[in-house]
Amino acid sequence: MPTVSIWQSTYQTLPNLQADVVIVGAGISGVATAYWLRKTRPTLQVVVLDAGDIAAGASGRNAGFLLQGTANDYATDVATLGREVTRHLWQFTLENIALIQAETDDTAIAYRQTGSYVAAGTPQEAESIQYAAALAFEDGFEGQWLPPQIANARMNAERFHGALFIPGNGRVHSVKLLRYLAEKSGATFLPHHPVMRYEVMGEDIVAHTPFRQISAPVSVWAMNAWTPQLLSETKQWIQPIRAQMLSTAPSSVELCPAPIYSHEGYFYLRQDDAGALLLGGARHLHRAAEVGYEDIINPQLQSDLEAYLHNFFPAFGAHQVLNRWTGTMGFSPDHVPCIGRLSAHAPSWWVGGYSGHGMSYGFRMGKLMAECVLEGTAQELHYFDVGRFTT
Numbered sequence: 001m002p003t004v005s006i007w008q009s010t011y012q013t014l015p016n017l018q019a020d021v022v023i024v025g026a027g028i029s030g031v032a033t034a035y036w037l038r039k040t041r042p043t044l045q046v047v048v049l050d051a052g053d054i055a056a057g058a059s060g061r062n063a064g065f066l067l068q069g070t071a072n073d074y075a076t077d078v079a080t081l082g083r084e085v086t087r088h089l090w091q092f093t094l095e096n097i098a099l100i101q102a103e104t105d106d107t108a109i110a111y112r113q114t115g116s117y118v119a120a121g122t123p124q125e126a127e128s129i130q131y132a133a134a135l136a137f138e139d140g141f142e143g144q145w146l147p148p149q150i151a152n153a154r155m156n157a158e159r160f161h162g163a164l165f166i167p168g169n170g171r172v173h174s175v176k177l178l179r180y181l182a183e184k185s186g187a188t189f190l191p192h193h194p195v196m197r198y199e200v201m202g203e204d205i206v207a208h209t210p211f212r213q214i215s216a217p218v219s220v221w222a223m224n225a226w227t228p229q230l231l232s233e234t235k236q237w238i239q240p241i242r243a244q245m246l247s248t249a250p251s252s253v254e255l256c257p258a259p260i261y262s263h264e265g266y267f268y269l270r271q272d273d274a275g276a277l278l279l280g281g282a283r284h285l286h287r288a289a290e291v292g293y294e295d296i297i298n299p300q301l302q303s304d305l306e307a308y309l310h311n312f313f314p315a316f317g318a319h320q321v322l323n324r325w326t327g328t329m330g331f332s333p334d335h336v337p338c339i340g341r342l343s344a345h346a347p348s349w350w351v352g353g354y355s356g357h358g359m360s361y362g363f364r365m366g367k368l369m370a371e372c373v374l375e376g377t378a379q380e381l382h383y384f385d386v387g388r389f390t391t
């Protein structure tokens with residue numbers, strides 16, 4: 001967050017605002033919360049503030065995979081969270097996809113239900129994917145294990161030890177999705193309004209930006225990785241982790257239209273309809289470096305991405321990289337998103353810690369957050385309540 005001088009902060013250029021709900025952060029969490037608030041109560045005055053613009057953060061910098069499931073595999077979640085919680089969390093992400101399909105226009109958001117592959121980079125990974133998939137199938141989730149020859153042929157790849165194909169998954173243009181929802185919500189979006197601090201005045205919470213103050217009886221802090229910068233109470237739950245991606249010039253070589261995840265999610269790629277390849281990951285090879293908020297390209301990591309492409313997708317051949325970019329993710333201790341009440345203002349909430357999977361929760365999470373704002377609680381809140389770490 002850039003600093004602001006005393007002169008800038010005391011020369012107010014815009015009138016203060018009063019809203020029914022103020023949301024800080026216009027990523028998928030904030031936009032979806034605004035969407036569901038206004039859908040439930042169309043007369044509600046909802047103001048969404050962002051330091052940048054809609055989709056300035058991770059929501060506009062990701063791979064656009066819409067996947068079912070958490071950041072862990074099913075077996076890991078069963079072992080750490082229990083079977084029932086795991087089943088509900090995975091169901092929650094399935095609902096996320098279904099709600100996006102129901103509430104948006106596929107063409108406007110470039111959504112395609114392509115299915116997705118979880119590819120095994122090693123024989124051990126093939127075993128653990130199949131073990132986790134068997135548990136998920138028992139709980140009613142769909143998928144099909146493909147042996148190495150078929151999997152590699154379907155992905156136009158080499159060297160994978162099989163892959164799990166999940167038919168219900170898909171891909172989206174992330175910025176188009178957020179812009180579509182923001183417009184349809186009818187909420188007021190104020191870009192370039194960084195919140196520097198907040199204070200509680202009477203019943204209201206007041207968000208201070210360099211230009212104006214926005215007051216409301218309820219607020220939602222949807223800044224994901226940046227949450228600890230303003231809400232120090234969240235420091236123990238949310239850690240900023242950098243992810244890096246690249247995209248190539250369009251190619252006539254077709255890999256496959258579906259998103260591919262491999263090496264426990266540490267490599268991920270998809271090809272768009274024009275043939276450009278989007279590839280991300282390799283963070284596990286640079287763990288110590290890829291922490292924090294800086295938007296810096298790591299050349300060694302980027303060359304690891306290209307080596308992966310060359311090794312597992314040699315058919316893609318020579319390619320020109322047109323874009324390289326980073327995004328900041330918020331990681332939680334158990335890789336499940338966190339929700340809490342603001343300690344200084346009980347009607348207000350914060351949400352974050354998606355651990356690199358926020359597009360797979362975000363739209364459904366906005367519905368839950370809207371319920372929290374309007375009802376003071378939500379049926380599924382306990383799966384995400386930060387109190388799980390202390391009870």
Ligand SMILES: Cc1cc2nc3c(=O)[nH]c(=O)nc-3n(C[C@H](O)[C@H](O)[C@H](O)COP(=O)(O)OP(=O)(O)OC[C@H]3O[C@@H](n4cnc5c(N)ncnc54)[C@H](O)[C@@H]3O)c2cc1C
Pocket residue numbers: 001024025026027028029030049050051052053054055056057058059060061062063064065066067193194195196222223224225226230242243244245280326327328329330351352354355356357358359360361362
């Ligand atoms: C490279 C990469 C690839 C990914 N791929 C996928 C994927 O394919 N599928 C998937 O499900 N997930 C993916 N993710 C994760 C996903 O993008 C995030 O989990 C999700 O976007 C988080 O959404 P959010 O709204 O909580 O946070 P963000 O989108 O980060 O939004 C937070 C917003 O808060 C604003 N903000 C911060 N501080 C302030 C302040 N002080 N005042 C006002 N505004 C502020 C920021 O500008 C930002 O717009 C990926 C992430 C990255 C980085």
